[in-house]
Amino acid sequence: MTFEPCIGCGGLFVAVPNGAVHRYMDSSVACWSAFNSLSETLELTAFHALLVDVYASQHPGVPSNQTINSVAIHLMVLYGVLERGYKPEQALWLRTRPGRASSIAKHDRFHWLPPPSFATSLTIADVIAGATPSERSRLLEVWVKSVWQAWKELHETQVAAWFEKFVMAERF
Template identity: 30%
Template sequence: MREVGTDWATCPGCGLQLPSVNWASDGRLQNSPECWQLYTELVGATMSQAGRAAAVQQLSIDAYGAQHAGPGVAPITTVFSLLGLFLAIERGVPGYEVRDAHQRLAALDLRWPELTRPARTGEVTVFDVALADNPDEHVRLAHEWARSVWQDWEYCHPAIVELTERHLPDLARR
């Protein structure tokens, strides 16, 4: 009998190791196809849920975006992800309002700052959230993931706060 081996892939964004798949990566983020596949499955699952788990969908989108930022990622992606984390974590803004804030900012003709990715971008990954057994645990883990990522981008907090205060003053001062 032969042993069957599994090839493993390491995500360049979050460091998550998953079995290799034959799937294309997003290409806009610093991620592996394996991590991207897990993320799209998680987001798809939250879209089909009502209530609290669905309410953290935007939080998960922003946590993933900030965790997988880096060279080659559009500055707007990184800024929007961090701004979404700031609004949700520091100001308690619900996901649908964060999404609306992204749309308001996208309508402006701004030059987005290029932020250098920190050495670490959170200890919690999409994998941890995907392991949730129920909607309440999913919500708890999504918040833990977002806080973990936001914390590791600490050097950017003043720039994100200033940008929010300048362009979204109604949300910045909640």
């Protein structure tokens, strides 16, 4: 078997020659495939609600209007849950707040954050290596926290400022 690293998260996966990837979350085919089938292999826990947020945050892609908004919003969800005491069940609410209609055009709300190294973060490859559904769910939570930790060290101040303005404020 040939293993190859994902260009987004750096996780090692058995190489898959052909297949789909996301439109702007840059990843290997094997990593994107792992993401799409992970839910079926987990025991359902609260952190399951953050699966898309952790994956998007670890596959930021290259700067564009879409990737800038995607990374900013998914990081605000991780910040809200891990730093501000929101429950994972509130992820959808956290995710939709920054997209509300306002006088600020959607593409003028955020800017590109240079991504951190994920060298010390878990990846989805570590999660799928768990032996049982409950072990994989436990690893999912560790993965979420480790990806936020990598971002936090570089960008917590900016994410916190965006959170105040675009999640907490009644209008912006």
